[in-house]
Amino acid sequence: MLKSALEIKQLYKTYASNKNNSEKAALNGIDLRVPAGKIFGLLGPNGAGKSTLINILAGLVLKTEGTVTIWGFDQDKDPRQSRAAIGVMPQELNLDPFFTPRAALDVQAGLYGIPKNERHSEEILKLVGLSDKADAYARTLSGGMRRRLLLAKALVHRPQILVLDEPTAGVDLELRQMLWENMSKLNKEHGTTIILTTHYLEEAEKMCEELAILDHGQIIVRNSTKDLLAQLDRKSLIIKTSTNSPEFSQHALVDSNILNDGRLVLSYSSSRISAGDVLELLRQASISIEDVKTVQADLEDVFLKMTSSKSS
Ligand SMILES: Nc1ncnc2c1ncn2[C@@H]1O[C@H](COP(=O)(O)OP(=O)(O)OP(=O)(O)O)[C@@H](O)[C@H]1O
Ligand SMILES: [Mg+2]
Structure with a gap:
């Protein structure tokens, strides 16, 4: 059996109630294993819990219950190692408007303790097609460019696992194709495991070897794309x-x-x-x-x- 890139057991998330919302059970007992080296798709309608799951992986949301093992490291017991193994591109834009792409990558590299001479910002900027915008303020970038900068940030520490929450949402056709090519390249040449969510089923069909469909915080389908399509x-x-x-x-x-x-x-x-x-x-x-x-x-x-x- 292939090494697991990700192993999730009995994962629950309930968002606490606040003055506007009542308590919300977003994840209801997720069990999921993603083998290393795959491009894996996470599908599901709006509100299914995809971003909640991804944000738990990224350490942006605290789980309520369950275990998450990233590249063999338990998220609770080995937080540093598990964090180093994964790079997450969130769905929400959280960029500092006064940073340029180059500066944003530098700050990110600093956070991961990567020494200056081991950084590879130029290569990453090229990969996401932002070389000519390297010194422009983030607030002057278009929506699609900002999304690509988020992707670039996720790549800074060369993670074994790359998690992308709707990487091509709002990105034009040409760039979408470029992102697909780059994802394939990372997967083939560097062996990076890629986990992505998407609402473009064509994208899932084209890119993902295996898929899970999430609905109401539960996994309702888990199969290889080939087998799913063969059923149809x-x-x-x-x-x-x-x-x-x-x-x-x-x-x-x-x-x-x-x-x-x-x-x-x-x-x-x-x-x-x-x-x-x-x-x-x-x-x-x-x-x-x-x-x-x-x-x-x-x-x-x-x-x-x-x-x-x-x-x-
Ligand atoms: N910070 C939060 N506080 C309270 N409820 C939340 C919070 N974030 C998400 N939820 C709720 O949790 C559920 C799952 O949301 P989530 O963002 O994980 O869905 P999603 O599958 O990513 O949807 P989309 O396809 O729209 O991105 C939804 O009902 C949502 O309203
Ligand atoms: Mg989402």
Whole structure:
């Protein structure tokens, strides 16, 4: 078995009540193990508890109960070692507006006790695409640039585990791709374990080998992305034919159905028969096609199916 990057046991968090809010149970007994070397995705609807979990890892929020082991170090028993192993990019922007990116990285390196000659600010700024903004005040950076500066800060002490809370939220398409490339690079070349939350299911599908879906403070799904998607290999072709009532004889691998508007729906399991073969069956039945639309289940379907029944 691979070494665990992260091991969480029976983790609970209840936020205390204050004058505006009643007590809130944000995490209700989380058990989670993330093997070292993976890119791991944490998904879930708004308020599911993702940031609470991440902020506990970062030491920004105090847990109510449970154990958190980071890179083999118990967060309570070995706070220094466990903190050194992890770098967290929070969801909330917490930058000093009067620091430049270069200065912000210097301060962060100082906090981790990294001597001046062992710092690698330039390399990190380059990695997040902020080299040309190295000496600009944080308050003059755009929202996407500030998020990248948060990422840069998380990288300063070269942590084995990098935790990113919505790293690409509000970041434009080109930069999102750059961040994806850089995350992959850190993972492949440095072996960094990456744990990220995202609302972009496409991002989770593309980047994450394994996933957990969190809902109401509990983990409701934990699986490899591949297996999750394999459970959903049902695809459909919706076909407009030139005849009104196409005669499609039953086939063992294809279910057929006719919609009210006369279009033919052919559903099949993509691991057992290809779209090309389904179309070939149509040709053999002398059904001519005017238009074809494909419908495919994706991570969004798993997500909606798993979380919708319980939404509040
Ligand atoms: N400081 C706090 N005090 C009280 N309640 C809080 C606090 N922070 C979060 N909560 C509550 O805890 C629950 C989980 O919030 P959390 O921020 O962890 O969700 P999330 O999964 O990160 O959501 P999002 O996708 O919107 O970022 C929510 O009901 C939220 O209102
Ligand atoms: Mg959050």
